[in-house]
Amino acid sequence: MLALLKREILLSIRAGGGALTGVLFFLAVVSVFPFAVGPDTKLLSHLAPAILWIGALLASLLGLDKLFAQEREDGSLDLLVMQPHPLAITIFIKALAHWTMTGLPLVVATPMFGIMLNLSPLGIGATMITLLAGTPAISFIGAVGAAVSVKLPRGSMLISVLVLPLVIPILIFGVAAITGALEDPAPFTAPFLFVCAITLFTSVLGPLAASIMLRHSAD
Amino acid sequence: MFGEHASFIIPSYIISFVAIVGMTIYIIAQHKLRKAELKRLEESGIKRRADNG
Amino acid sequence: MTTETIKPSIWAFANPTRFNTFASKAIPVLAIITFALLAVGLWMSFNAPEDYQQGYTVLIMFIHVPAAWLAMMSYAVMSASAIGTIVWRHPLANVSLRSAAPLGAMFTILALATGSLWGKPMWGTWWEWDARMTSVLVLLIIYLGLIALSKAFDEPSEAALPLAVMTLTGAPLLPIIKFSVDWWNTLHQPASVSRFDRPAMSAEFLYPLLIMALAYTAIFFTLHMMAMRNEILSRRIRTMKMQAARKQSSKGAA
Amino acid sequence: MKLIIEKLNLNRASQEIVSNISFELSAGEALIVTGENGSGKSTTLRGIAGLMPLNDGSIRLLDETGKQFEGEVREYCHYLGHQNGMKPALTVRENLDFWQKFCGEPDLSIEEALDEVDLAHTIDLPFSYLSAGMKRRVSIARLLVSDRPIWILDEPTAGLDAQSVKMFTELCKNFCEGGGILIAATHLPLGIETERTLEIKASN
Numbered sequence: 001m002l003a004l005l006k007r008e009i010l011l012s013i014r015a016g017g018g019a020l021t022g023v024l025f026f027l028a029v030v031s032v033f034p035f036a037v038g039p040d041t042k043l044l045s046h047l048a049p050a051i052l053w054i055g056a057l058l059a060s061l062l063g064l065d066k067l068f069a070q071e072r073e074d075g076s077l078d079l080l081v082m083q084p085h086p087l088a089i090t091i092f093i094k095a096l097a098h099w100t101m102t103g104l105p106l107v108v109a110t111p112m113f114g115i116m117l118n119l120s121p122l123g124i125g126a127t128m129i130t131l132l133a134g135t136p137a138i139s140f141i142g143a144v145g146a147a148v149s150v151k152l153p154r155g156s157m158l159i160s161v162l163v164l165p166l167v168i169p170i171l172i173f174g175v176a177a178i179t180g181a182l183e184d185p186a187p188f189t190a191p192f193l194f195v196c197a198i199t200l201f202t203s204v205l206g207p208l209a210a211s212i213m214l215r216h217s218a219d
Numbered sequence: 220m221f222g223e224h225a226s227f228i229i230p231s232y233i234i235s236f237v238a239i240v241g242m243t244i245y246i247i248a249q250h251k252l253r254k255a256e257l258k259r260l261e262e263s264g265i266k267r268r269a270d271n272g
Numbered sequence: 273m274t275t276e277t278i279k280p281s282i283w284a285f286a287n288p289t290r291f292n293t294f295a296s297k298a299i300p301v302l303a304i305i306t307f308a309l310l311a312v313g314l315w316m317s318f319n320a321p322e323d324y325q326q327g328y329t330v331l332i333m334f335i336h337v338p339a340a341w342l343a344m345m346s347y348a349v350m351s352a353s354a355i356g357t358i359v360w361r362h363p364l365a366n367v368s369l370r371s372a373a374p375l376g377a378m379f380t381i382l383a384l385a386t387g388s389l390w391g392k393p394m395w396g397t398w399w400e401w402d403a404r405m406t407s408v409l410v411l412l413i414i415y416l417g418l419i420a421l422s423k424a425f426d427e428p429s430e431a432a433l434p435l436a437v438m439t440l441t442g443a444p445l446l447p448i449i450k451f452s453v454d455w456w457n458t459l460h461q462p463a464s465v466s467r468f469d470r471p472a473m474s475a476e477f478l479y480p481l482l483i484m485a486l487a488y489t490a491i492f493f494t495l496h497m498m499a500m501r502n503e504i505l506s507r508r509i510r511t512m513k514m515q516a517a518r519k520q521s522s523k524g525a526a
Numbered sequence: 527m528k529l530i531i532e533k534l535n536l537n538r539a540s541q542e543i544v545s546n547i548s549f550e551l552s553a554g555e556a557l558i559v560t561g562e563n564g565s566g567k568s569t570t571l572r573g574i575a576g577l578m579p580l581n582d583g584s585i586r587l588l589d590e591t592g593k594q595f596e597g598e599v600r601e602y603c604h605y606l607g608h609q610n611g612m613k614p615a616l617t618v619r620e621n622l623d624f625w626q627k628f629c630g631e632p633d634l635s636i637e638e639a640l641d642e643v644d645l646a647h648t649i650d651l652p653f654s655y656l657s658a659g660m661k662r663r664v665s666i667a668r669l670l671v672s673d674r675p676i677w678i679l680d681e682p683t684a685g686l687d688a689q690s691v692k693m694f695t696e697l698c699k700n701f702c703e704g705g706g707i708l709i710a711a712t713h714l715p716l717g718i719e720t721e722r723t724l725e726i727k728a729s730n
Contacts (some may be wrong), residue, residue, distance in 0.1 A: 003627030007616070014615040075609025078577050083629055084601040144441045148434035152424050161417040162438060165410050166445050169452035176459060186459065198448060209441040212358060216433055216579055222328040224393045231389040235335045235382050239491060242378055246498045253505040260512045361579075514541070 008097030022102040029055040041118045048117035049178035060138040065156035067146035087211040095143040103135030126181035130174040137199040140206030147210035288504040302494040309487035316480035336386035338488035346376030351443040354436035366432035371499035377415040403457035527553040535582035556708040561726035567711040576600025604674040610665035614654035629672035639670040658685040679710040
């Protein structure tokens with residue numbers, strides 16, 4: 001399983017640098033916002049948690065279409081499915097690797113974007129923690145979307161349509177937790193714990209559902 | 220009738236009616252079409268077999 | 273040789289054929305029940321007294337709330353069908369799932385449209401990011417995504433499992449979405465009181481509402497059964513066309 | 527060890543492709559599956575490899591005492607399909623190393639396996655640099671790096687030149703002599719003593 005993680009990470013570094021593309025996309029989304037909203041720093045810092053989360057959400061959807069479709073194209077999927085390892089664990093690792101190469105770089109890049117959006121250090125910290133806890137769920141649910149559209153040649157739009165409504169709770173609680181950390185009466189712990197709970201729940205649900213799909217996706 | 224808000228009440232009933240009846244008509248039309256096609260296929264199927272023999 | 277080619281199609285359609293025979297008998301009965309319930313429900317609705325707060329707009333509730341309930345019930349029917357597809361691989365389960373999705377979407381759109389028409393005189397705007405309306409909107413996106421997924425495959429039987437898996441993945445997430453949207457709503461508008469939340473509903477509104485809900489349920493099941501019958505027919509047509517094509521090509525080869 | 531296939535029946539897009547295939551193979555035996563294009567050779571092999579849901583029938587793997595092996599039969603199989611299952615962006619070594627670790631039961635080392643297919647010199651080249659025939663040979667080397675008692679090969683010699691085919695039949699012979707069970711869809715006989723042929727006809 002460690003071998004799979006290593007291979008996935010190697011692949012995303014080699015083939016076009018999936019990790020960098022994600023951060024680049026994040027940068028593009030974040031820097032487009034001020035053009036739409038105006039350069040008002042006060043407004044931007046108020047909107048910053050939302051901008052960062054939406055950017056992360058969209059960036060996390062990148063590359064999901066390739067998660068299983070590419071494996072299927074080159075015949076690897078058959079071999080992955082045949083092995084004695086529980087398929088759900090294999091999928092869990094693949095989703096985790098996807099997160100490592102898309103979600104995790106965003107967490108690391110957040111301080112820079114936070115400064116650009118005039119977010120306070122506390123806000124930056126809160127954003128990083130909620131992104132760290134929340135973005136894995138997008139990869140886990142995304143794995144289901146990737147699995148059901150594994151046979152569709154142009155599935156990436158469909159995956160986004162299927163996955164986005166399901167990750168709304170993550171967005172709501174993630175942004176709410178940041179707001180909670182910044183503004184006094186609003187709570188931080190409760191929404192943050194919801195984020196963690198949803199991520200844990202989807203880490204089981206996503207790989208299990210995707211494994212049912214891939215196990216029986218006869219060719 | 221229906222007081223000052225009639226312009227909201229009547230459209231909402233009309234919309235619901237149109238949607239449900241429209242869906243029903245659509246489904247019935249599809250049913251007719253498919254029945255006809257099935258009949259056509261069955262007839263042409265017999266013909267094809269006759270050609271063979 | 274001939275028996276061999278016929279065997280799989282008989283095997284595959286044994287149950288659907290029986291279903292179609294059953295449906296032909298059941299649909300008229302269901303239709304009569306639907307009309308009866310609808311007639312009673314509408315009669316009771318229009319004879320309900322004017323609400324002291326909402327005036328006659330309460331009339332919209334009698335078609336809005338059932339539509340919203342049916343929007344959720346369609347998803348429950350779809351989830352049950354999804355289990356049927358995954359666990360028993362029953363062809364009828366997939367037919368049921370595919371047929372229920374457009375109906376669910378229709379009721380969701382009706383809930384949104386009537387909700388908006390109810391909201392305008394109440395809130396003064398056509399759209400309010402009210403907790404219930406927002407959840408129903410998310411539900412609509414999910415329905416449309418599932419319909420798009422079911423249409424994305426060339427071969428309907430290939431869509432069966434993807435559709436079932438996606439539907440079932442959504443099922444446990446729906447309550448979480450509902451909860452999060454409610455939570456989000458109270459966070460942002462702590463003062464606003466949802467118009468749809470009425471602490472206690474008097475019997476004069478409750479009974480017509482319940483009858484209307486039953487009528488809507490009957491509409492759903494009637495249309496669902498009719499749509500399922502259509503789906504089975506269209507598959508039979510497909511199989512026949514494919515067999516004809518194969519016969520043609522084997523003739524060409526020989 | 528005995529592989530027993532009974533009344534295999536497979537569907538594809540709700541059309542029956544393969545019907546009523548039964549055979550038994552003991553350790554050291556090879557089965558060559560033949561048939562015209564579209565007759566269901568690949569489907570049969572995929573079915574045995576556990577990659578297609580069985581419409582009917584059973585696949586069992588028994589040991590000498592007649593006891594069934596633990597787990598699914600597919601876990602005891604190597605499958606070589608039309609595609610090679612290798613990542614073009616990774617080197618030959620990285621590709622084989624991954625499959626060896628992921629499949630477990632390491633057998634030959636990567637260097638030894640590549641030696642067997644005469645590709646020792648390509649070990650650090652990216653897989654995408656290789657020619658089609660070399661790619662095929664790397665995926666044959668994959669069969670050697672992990673130990674599996676059953677090989678299921680779908681057109682294994684596609685794209686191989688005469689010399690490589692000879693090398694490959696040699697490998698198959700060795701595998702069977704070592705007590706392996708081999709099922710291959712191929713046009714040419716492998717020249718294994720225990721070789722049998724199963725012809726599949728299109729079911730309609």
